[in-house]
Amino acid sequence: xxxxxxxxxxxxxxxGCGKKSDKDYFDAAEKSVNQQxxxxxxxxxxxxxxxxxxxxxxxxxxxxxxxxYMNQSDSTLNRQQSFAKAAGLxxxxxxxxxxSEQAPTALFMSGFVLSNDLNRYDEATMIYxxxxxxxxxxxxxxxxxxxxxxxxMSPEDILKKHSKAKSI
Numbered sequence: 001x002x003x004x005x006x007x008x009x010x011x012x013x014x015x016g017c018g019k020k021s022d023k024d025y026f027d028a029a030e031k032s033v034n035q036q037x038x039x040x041x042x043x044x045x046x047x048x049x050x051x052x053x054x055x056x057x058x059x060x061x062x063x064x065x066x067x068x069y070m071n072q073s074d075s076t077l078n079r080q081q082s083f084a085k086a087a088g089l090x091x092x093x094x095x096x097x098x099x100s101e102q103a104p105t106a107l108f109m110s111g112f113v114l115s116n117d118l119n120r121y122d123e124a125t126m127i128y129x130x131x132x133x134x135x136x137x138x139x140x141x142x143x144x145x146x147x148x149x150x151x152x153m154s155p156e157d158i159l160k161k162h163s164k165a166k167s168i
Contacts, residue, residue, distance in 0.1 A: 059097035
């Protein structure tokens, strides 16, 4: 009887201690980022999203992963791959979690990366228009309009455009 009881207790301890919570994954990812272990951070964020897709931490984890790629922190990817991954993950935040706190900024950032880093202007235009339709009063709405008006222009051309508009 004692043996059976100990076996059941041991089983509960192993099973109970084996599963990480969403917060455990998030904290592990943050710790890995702080230690510059980006691959481990990404794995932890991905595990959180896979195992806890309905967690309030999931959109934040996606946003943080997108930021890592946008900052080209993953040394296994080249510049284009990194930015493409960032744009996709930012868009995924909006697609999967449209009511999350991160959704508006993530949608804007998807358009920003597509336009300014990948020169994929048609896609960026669609993203910015969607942003303005869904979040017309967001603090980034003015920036989205400016991005649309200046799409594909060099910084010098934008300055010339603004100087010309002021002189009129």
